[in-house]
Amino acid sequence: MSLKKILPGRLGFGTAPLGNMFRAIPDEEARATVEAAWDQGIRYYDTAPFYGAGLSEERLGQVLAGKPRDEYVLSTKVGRVILDEHETAAPDFGEKGGIFEHGNPNRIVHEWTADATERSIEGSLKRLGVDRLDIVWVHDIAQDFHGDAWLGKFEEARTGAFRVLSRLRDEGVIKAWGLGVNKTEPIELTLALDEPQPDGFLLAGRYTLLDHEHALQRLLPMAQEQGVGMVVGGPYSSGILAGGAHFEYQQAPPEIIAKVDRLKELTAEHGISIKAAALQFSLAHPVADAAVPGATKPSRIAEDIAALDEKIPAAFWHDLRAAGLVSPAAPLPDGA
Incomplete structure (x- = not known):
């Protein structure tokens, strides 16, 4: 089933921050943020076992x-099985460093086999306290976690997770499946397969104002041709486009800060917020069905909704293009 038929709107809630991403969030703050999302009409929630070793799922499920x-x-992900035992060594988060160092202490098994996929889903249902999932993403089978070994992980998922999720979709247990990754190559490889195809994909950080050219080269034309939808993860590039200091889950480097400063100058000239420009840009591509920005404070939900609804003059998008701040191939909201 196409994502567009499943998703209830263009704005969802990405719950990675509820797993204590970068900092320890009080339970009350996490609960209040989810409640604020619900009260303001958000009806799509994305989570994953990886987010704080199950903590994000637990907190989301409580609300x-x-x-x-x-x-x-509701969507979650497979590829990580959370065990009851505690981790004794420092967890390995690949390029993401200590992103969830404040999460649950449980040991995480990184595995994309058929058996691990079924165990992962079973664990997610328990932590979330629900009897079914709508969408399941195959999580992080890409270079940022596995380096040159990523193709081996992809093959493990192709013969394991892909087939399990295709069967569950065909049986009506889930409505859709796809990949949830931070790189374009695994999705491109999946779309080129002759095997059962995914219904969509969640692409984090690769279709933003700061990073979109690579996705436009091959992935998005392939997806558009095949009618496969995209959920945009990380539309604010880990926070740097929403007043934060992180880019790619790390402190933003000088060249990124310089580009953000140029974007801020342009948005100021037109009297609009950079957050609105970032969110609306990410949703302007025909393949983009929804975006799932993350939040850890109730006030951020209202900001996201305001950013989606903010009126941006066509002149801004024309000036953005003229300044060379976006790819010539990137669709813009006013068709420029």
């Missing part, structure tokens, strides 16, 4: 337990 299950869409 959703009091909501009618038919009134929201």
Whole structure:
């Protein structure tokens, strides 16, 4: 089933921050943020076992337990099985460093086999306290976590997770499946397969104002041709486009800060927020069905909704193009 038929709107809630990403968030703050998302009409929630070793799923589930299950869409991911035992060594988060060092202490098994996929789903259902999932993404089978070994992980997923999720979709257990990654290559490889195809993909950080040219070269034309939808993860590039200091889950380098400063100058000239420009740019591509920015404070939800609804003059998009701040191939909201 196409993502567009499943997703309830263009704005969802990405719950990675609820897994104590970068900092320890009080339980009350996490709960209040999810409640704020619900109260303001957000009905799509994306999570993953990886986010704080199950902490994000647990916190999200505690709030959703009091909501009618038919009134929201829920996606999680496979590829990490959370064990009851605690980790004794420092966890390996690949290029992401200590992103979830404040999460649960549980040991994480990184595996994309058929058996691990089924165990991962079973664990997610338990932590979330629900009886079904709508969308399941195959998580992080890419270079940023596995380096040159990523193709081996991809093959493990192709013969394991892909087939399990295709079967579950065909049986009506889930509505859709796809890849949830921070790189374009695994999705391109999947779309080129003759095997059962994914319904969509969640691409984090690769279709933003700061990083979109690579996705436009091959992936997005392939997806558009095949009718495969995209959920945009990280539309604010880990926070740097929303007043934060992170880019790619690390402190932003000088060249990125310089580009953001240029973007801020242009948005100031037109009297608009950079957050609105970033979010609306990410959703302007025909393949983009929704975006799932993350949040850890209730006020951020209102900001995201305002950013989606903010009126941006066509002149801004023309000036953005003229300044060379976006790819000539990138679709813009006013068609420029």
